[in-house]
Amino acid sequence: MAYVATRGGERAIDQSERLYRAGLGQIDAARVDEIRRALPMLIDRVMGEASLYEPDLAALALAQAGGDLYEAVLLLRAWRTTQPRLAIAEAVLQDQLFTHRRISAAFKDIPGGQILGPSLDYAHRLLATDVLRGVPFIPTAVDPASVAAPAHQPSLAAWQKAQGLVADPARTDVAPDDIPDLTREPLLFPAERAHRLQSLARADTGGMLALGYSAMRGYGNAHPTVNELRLAEAEVRVRHPRGTVFSAGRVKVSQAEVTSKGKSGLLELGFCATLGWNEVKVISGATLDLNAPGAAKGSPVEEEFFLYHTEPVEASGFCIHFKLPHYVTFQSSLDALRGAKAATPAAPVKVTA
Amino acid sequence: MTLASLTKPWEAMSYGFLDASAKRELRRKMLKAIAVPGCQMPYASREVPMARGWGTGGLQVTLTLLKPSSVVKVIDQGADDSVNAASIRSFLSKVSGATETWDTTEATILQSRHRIPEERLRADQVLVLQVPNPEPLRPVEPNMSVARQMHADADYGRLWLILYEQIVRSGRVMQGAAYPSLVNGRHVMTPSPIPRWDVPKLHMAQHLTFLSAGREKRLYAVPPFTRVEPLVFSDVPYQVEDHAALTCHRSGVSGYFMNEIPQDDGSSAFEVSDSHLGIKTIRQAEGAAIRIGPTWYENGKMPQ
Secondary structure: OHHHHHOOHHHHHHHHHHHHHHHHOOOOHHHHHHHHHHOHHHHHHHHHHHOOOOHHHHHHHHHHOOOOHHHHHHHHHHHHOOOOOOOOOOOOOHHHOEEEEEEOOOOOOOOOOOEOOOOOOOOOOOOOHHHHHOOOOOOOOOOOOOOOOOOOOOOHHHHHHHOOOEOOOOOOOOOHHHOOOOOOOOOOOOOOHHHHHHHHHOOOHHHHHHHHHHHHHHHOOOOOEEEEEEEEEEEEEEEOOOOOEEEEEEEEEEEEEEEEEOOOOOEEEEEEEEEOOOHHHHHHHHHHHHHOOOOOOOOOOOHHHHHHHOOHHHHHHHHHHOOOOOHHHHHHHHHHHHHHHHHOOOOOOOOOO | OOOHHHOOOOOOOEOOEOOHHHHHHHHHHHHHHHHOOOOOEEOOOOOEOEOOOOOHHHHHHHHHHOOOOOEEEEEEOOEOOOHHHHHHHHHHHHHHOOEEOOOOOOOOEEEEEOOOOOEOOOOOOEEEEEOOOOOOOOOOOOOHHHHHHHHHOOOOHHHHHHHHHHHHHHOOOOOOOOOOEEEOOOEEEOOOOOOHHHHHHHOOOOOEEEEEEOOOOEEEEEOOOOOEEEOOEOOEOOOOOOOOOOEOOOOOOEOOOEEEEEOOOOOEEEEEOOHHHHHHHHHHHOOOOOOOOOEOOEOOEOOO
16 A cells, blocks of 8 residues: 555665765775875874774775765774773883874973974975876985984973973872773763873864864963974783783874963963874864863863764764654644644734834 | 683674673663663763764664564654664664564564654563653753753753743743653653653553663663653643644544645645554555554543
8 A cells, every 4th residue: 555655765775875885886905905005194083083093994994984084983983892802001101102203382492302203394285286197296205314313202291390390290000990991981071081081082183173273262261382292103012811011013193282371370281192193183182181171161172062072973973863854853843833823813914104 | 811711703793783891881771770760871872883863872772672582663753664763673683683573562672763652562562762862951051060960959940941931932832842751750851852742651651661862872761650741830731742633644543643744735634653553554444454552542632
């Protein structure tokens, strides 16, 4: 009967998905490999937001999603959450990082030196249009420095602490199993320090920039100065069940520390770190962290506000959910609207003189 | 001890997709939710292979409840064949081996977005409602930390105030779906955006209802035989949608919640929103041996 005609749901969604995937074509190991090698910054961004460090899987997710970042992050998060948590790595300390780039805007020079490392900061952003005419762009070789930069660098904040310029809260050592894990526990407010930093680490880069930028423009309380920005590799040191501590490999990490003069007469610090190299994200995140203490409820620099609204999987999912049918709720509102209209006597018609 | 002894042979995914630690957390939170009816329990809310806002909260609860002998029904806006309902239902059966059904009376677990079926649910059935926004106080207090404190203090004055203001401005309560309701005389909950028509079905019901918001990481429950009372003033009675007299143009049933279908001539046709009730009515009229279960509403009225 008539109802049978409406039973198209399952076939329709199947065909719709086929149509999308047909547009992407065959995905093979070569494509995934090319994405991984050609787009390291994008891979880093996706790995950071997914909080999963696996460049091959990140490249695969990007291939499957056709480059849709939110889809790629969701693919990786959904895969990640089902994986067992085998071990908890040792804490990574600043001066143990294998540092590629380390700069400070707060001082002309800093103990350990300013290390520019790889950067486009001072490049002229000109499109190499010759490439499209068949002339490949071949990067000019790097001249090695006469003295190699030291692989390990002290943290600038350690020097500031020694100078009595910043507050130096006592470090508490937490047993690895007691470190709060945002991926296994709900985020509650006021958030634990670990939860806030974990949430910032996996936040949406664009969302964080928007809110961080609003604080930088003046909607925050504190103007950031980049105390230290680092791109580095961190050793992942885990304990084997037999007790030996070994390195399971290295991951690329970025971190930013921003500072401003606080009311206490000391410098205040904001911090953000993430997997992969993503400077815009960590500077924005550190700015939000710096501005959060004492922020008014509902302001963009209040932690509840910025942590909820920069969660990429939740924000993008809710945004696209508005495509789902809402006719029952709409019907319910319509009923109230008509009921009110029927009950209201018609307004007298104004007669113009 | 070896690494191998700590693990198990590789499998593409756990039974019911979620791993054991996720299910354990959910079960604990679900039990807490039953113990404190209507009170929102925060949970980690793992990512699932579906976008947030598309039923991931309901999905996690359902995945935790499923077993191979389960019979599962999924509806969206009352319809089993709605695209997202079809997608969720096929995922549920694929990862659990549960049987799929469209028939409310056959299901052991019903996951739903925005509707409660018209046929009465029994004590051996569990209803899982997908919730976009679990916080009834959101319209008056968007900050979740503050809202949590207000629940703790049973501070619901501002909710009553907006209802009062609606009556003053519009002559009636203007709340559409998701009507705020007091559970067990203590916690105000949002019953998810079900129409006002469906809220009385939760009151002193035989079945257990879970309401779960994946994106917002909150779940709550209405246990069997629990009071669910819409917030109303004693002199302004609760009003369900004016659908009692409408007739479905396809199946001919009347006295149930309807979808309005605008017509070219400016009028409206109506079809029953609980789509499988419509199908069963049609098939019964054609002579098929179809059993329609007792419904909550009788002749368009909910018996008191």
